[in-house]
Amino acid sequence: MTKGIRPLVAGNWKMHGTAASLGELRQIANGFLHGLDADTEALICVPATLVSRAREVVARSPVRLGGQDCHARASGAHTGDISAEMLKDAGASHVIVGHSERRTDHAESDADVCAKAEAAWLAGLVAIVCVGETQAEREGGRTLDVLSRQIAGSVPAGAEAANTIIAYEPVWAIGTGLTPTVADVAEAHAHIRAELGRKAGAKHAASMRILYGGSVKPANAAELMAIDNVDGALVGGASLKAADFLAIAEAYREI
Numbered sequence: 515m516t517k518g519i520r521p522l523v524a525g526n527w528k529m530h531g532t533a534a535s536l537g538e539l540r541q542i543a544n545g546f547l548h549g550l551d552a553d554t555e556a557l558i559c560v561p562a563t564l565v566s567r568a569r570e571v572v573a574r575s576p577v578r579l580g581g582q583d584c585h586a587r588a589s590g591a592h593t594g595d596i597s598a599e600m601l602k603d604a605g606a607s608h609v610i611v612g613h614s615e616r617r618t619d620h621a622e623s624d625a626d627v628c629a630k631a632e633a634a635w636l637a638g639l640v641a642i643v644c645v646g647e648t649q650a651e652r653e654g655g656r657t658l659d660v661l662s663r664q665i666a667g668s669v670p671a672g673a674e675a676a677n678t679i680i681a682y683e684p685v686w687a688i689g690t691g692l693t694p695t696v697a698d699v700a701e702a703h704a705h706i707r708a709e710l711g712r713k714a715g716a717k718h719a720a721s722m723r724i725l726y727g728g729s730v731k732p733a734n735a736a737e738l739m740a741i742d743n744v745d746g747a748l749v750g751g752a753s754l755k756a757a758d759f760l761a762i763a764e765a766y767r768e769i
């Protein structure tokens with residue numbers, strides 16, 4: 515946690531979910547509606563096909579919606595792609611950019627991610643910029659260098675709390691059940707905040723959220739959230755089940 519920063523528990527459904535999954539979203543919305551936690555914000559990044567229907571489901575709850583990627587351009591001949599404006603129009607307030615699965619599956623560079631974050635801002639979306647080292651990079655002692663390079667290259671100038679959230683997701687911790695030690699998470703998040711200071715100035719860096727992502731579960735959420743500079747979570751698999759996602763949000767409240 516960081517004093518003065520309201521935590522955000524965000525779900526990333528990845529390529530999971532059809533209309534049948536909206537029941538889970540309804541349960542999540544109900545959990546927050548019934549006062550689960552006024553101190554924690556909640557966001558679910560559903561597949562783009564569901565944003566518009568999900569908007570109805572979360573309408574009377576504090577739960578907000580995000581996309582999982584957007585194109586760097588506002589519009590054009592880009593068959594199959596989705597613009598930030600389209601996500602906004604469908605009901606999203608946030609969009610994830612530079613998730614490691616996009617960086618790997620679609621060869622997205624830091625410059626691509628930076629352009630997508632700027633496109634998100636232009637459409638009025640908050641960009642959730644993902645960074646994180648691979649297993650080989652960690653084993654090679656290069657974690658902090660990788661994070662420096664990714665923050666320098668993927669976060670546009672002008673980043674501040676109102677338009678940008680950083681998610682630290684060690685690639686080797688995603689979907690594996692493995693998590694870094696408390697000391698490693700603390701070191702990475704402190705390093706990211708220092709790099710944000712270089713990029714955006716100390717004042718903005720101090721108020722920006724830095725989420726942790728990678729095998730966050732109800733059982734480890736409280737321990738992760740208590741770490742300095744960890745301002746919430748980006749939850750993959752455990753966000754698909756309302757009971758797990760709500761338990762994670764609940765764990766955060768108990769810090």
Ligand SMILES: O=C(CO)COP(=O)(O)O
Nearest residue numbers: 526688689728729750751
């Ligand atoms: O990639 C993630 C969220 O964006 C993390 O996924 P898991 O929580 O399934 O490890």
